[in-house]
């Protein structure tokens with residue numbers, strides 16, 4: 001059924017996608033410093049290892065074929081090392097405790113390109129394997145985003161097209177920020193908490209969107225099990241997304257994806273100066289709608305919340321480090337840190 005048969009319904013949906021003006025929400029309580037003295041990026045590089053059979057079966061299950069382990073070249077190892085070193089301290093410290101393996105797979109692609117998987121569900125200290133399609137080592141961020149986004153739309157003869165422009169950035173930095181944010185989320189139980197501050201007013205629970213977001217066009221894509229969107233509706237969909245708290249359509253898939261997207265894009269934008277534009281064009285190539293997904297007011301509020309959380313962690317580590325040097329008790333002992 002075409003949800004736009006009634007233009008009044010379309011107007012109502014567009015309006016409902018507009019987030020009310022609000023202040024930046026509070027960040028969750030700061031986390032005690034988890035730094036491992038002396039543990040550097042080399043310790044994380046040592047986690048690169050062949051994938052478990054269970055991992056290759058997951059990729060095969062979503063359509064991948066010819067799956068083999070990828071041996072990193074020296075240049076690829078240098079790139080991975082650089083990207084890991086550029087992760088926020090919060091992410092690196094949690095990976096030191098909770099990353100079991102980092103895998104790279106050569107494969108004929110199906111629908112999945114990256115997987116973060118708990119290898120010991122239910123245990124007190126969760127361990128994760130992160131697995132990436134090896135071609136991501138060479139993909140540009142622009143190509144990666146465009147390929148992923150094309151799947152949301154169906155050719156309806158309108159000739160409308162969509163295109164991201166992320167400059168000459170690599171895809172790997174974004175992918176590793178996104179996947180490692182899933183580890184941070186699960187270890188700290190951010191989105192699993194009923195008091196998920198990153199989802200306040202946005203998520204009723206890890207899967208159910210709060211109103212008015214549940215009714216917005218931004219939440220009516222295949223990422224929320226709706227059919228692909230006819231291309232002629234792309235301008236209205238991106239208009240709705242630009243007024244929503246979601247930095248991407250993918251962020252609407254679940255509270256955990258929303259958090260991973262917010263952390264990844266906040267770091268790319270704030271720490272690395274990433275710029276991003278999205279343009280919808282008509283059949284003649286003329287722009288119909290364009291916006292900068294990282295620069296909307298709702299995105300800025302989400303980013304400010306993430307930034308505060310990450311900065312508070314780094315401050316906790318500075319305090320812990322100075323206490324250690326001066327022989328005082330650690331922050332864990334004095335504040336009852338959660339880990």
Ligand SMILES: [Zn+2]
Nearest residue numbers: 178182257260
């Ligand atoms: Zn994800």
